[in-house]
Amino acid sequence: MKIEDDLVKDAHVLLHPIRYRIVELLVEKPMHINLISKVMGEERRLVSYHLLALEECGFVKSKYEISESPKSKGKAIRKYWVTDKVEGVIAEIKNKL
Numbered sequence: 487m488k489i490e491d492d493l494v495k496d497a498h499v500l501l502h503p504i505r506y507r508i509v510e511l512l513v514e515k516p517m518h519i520n521l522i523s524k525v526m527g528e529e530r531r532l533v534s535y536h537l538l539a540l541e542e543c544g545f546v547k548s549k550y551e552i553s554e555s556p557k558s559k560g561k562a563i564r565k566y567w568v569t570d571k572v573e574g575v576i577a578e579i580k581n582k583l
Contacts, residue, residue: 493582496575499543504528505536509545509568516567537566544571 500506504526511522523533540546548566553559 493575493578496543496545496571497579499539500545500572500575501579502536502539504532505540505545508533508536508540509572512546512566512568513572516565518563518565522566541566544569545575 500509507526508522511517511525517525519530519533519537522537523530526533537546537548541548545568546566547569548564550562550564553561553563
């Protein structure tokens, strides 16, 4: 029963519409929060909240790196990317359906 409880919790986190859109974007390539919020047309604050939820559950990881972009050259920016857990949970959900 514990495994199914975990799957329900993971599905609840992952399948939230905004979080799922974030994951879809990050599957394509790692991104900085400003780019994610711009592409989604959502406030940075809202995106940050959902990224934190995804990271706490292990769907997303992040690290700081030095920016090479002309606007923010030399600044530390945080890049986000998806983990293998996303694919695993989606496969489990499909398997249960």
